[in-house]
Amino acid sequence: MMGLEGKVAIITGAASGIGRATARLLAQRGAHVVVADLDDQRASNVAADICAAGGEAMAVMVDVRDELQIKNMVAATVDAFGGVDILHNNAGDVGERWRQDIATNVTQMDIGLWDHMMNVNLRGPMLGCKWAIPEMLKRGGGVIVNTSSNAALNGQETTMAYGVSKGGVNTLTQYVATAFGRQGIRCNAVVPGMTVSPELEPHLEPTLVQPFLDNNLTPYYGRPEDIAQLVAFLVSDEARYITGQCINIDGGTSAHAPWYAAVRGRAVGTDRPRPPRSSSS
Secondary structure, X not given: OXXXXXXXXXXXXXXXXXXXXXXXXXXXXXXXEEEEEXXXXXXXXXXXXXXXXXOEEEEEXXXXXXXXXXXXXXXXXXXXXXXXXXXXXXXXXXXXXHHHHHOOOHHHOOHHHHHHHHHHHHHHHHHHHHHHHHHHHHOOOEEEEEEOOHXXXXXXXXXXXXXXXXXXHHHHHHHHHHHHHHHOEEEEEEEEOOEOOOOOHHHXXXXXXXXXXXXXXXXXXXXXXXXXXXXXXXXXXHHOOOOOOEEEEOOOHHHOOOOHHHHHHHHHOOOOOOOOOOOOO
8 A cells, every 4th residue: 555666756844844754654665765955964864764774765955945956956866766756845944934923913024034934935845846847747747745734724813924825835736736637747735733743842832832732623733744644645646536635634623613622611611631742643
């Protein structure tokens, strides 16, 4: 099931989090993986771990805002592995600039912050598609998965630039799927909710995390490996009839009415137990 033997996959933002988990999983299933990231040392570590486990991988340093670097990333992939079958446009900014975005509305928006989010989160995936698709067409088709966010689904009082950029990713996904579907290329987006890596968990502020947990329908938030499982399915032949879709993977956060958490709190009492932050299930 979902074997990827001989497939060549590029994953951006693959030095940590969702990208790293996806790189490891695709390699386990037989793909030759390009671990692409701005942090070349951590990308090299991920690639080395994959090779040590018996997989095929190489690291490429790339700033997804830079078209020449994206072009060179694709060219290096073709040189090393002979082509491109899979592209996971996963790189995005959830670092210091994202934290600046938390407390910013449209009247306070710094244009440098706005442009940065658009360049990383939307320009990057567009450039990945631009340069990978011609190589996919040479092999008769391929699969693209873009990482979006449930911040793109509804208006919020925080992270406006980030959410708008991810809304653009959803639209890009549909346009690419429409333009190239008849030529054998599928394009979908995964739309994660709260997703926390073990490295990030100790640094989370409870006031930021608790609203997500209150609104999850699962009693835990997501792990990068949860998202990687969906990506691995979407790039496999088992998902051959799925394209142009933005698929929520958010513990049910987007499935209910906005007053769910408040009503639930009153229904079960203010002393209701808090769900655990994570689960092995």
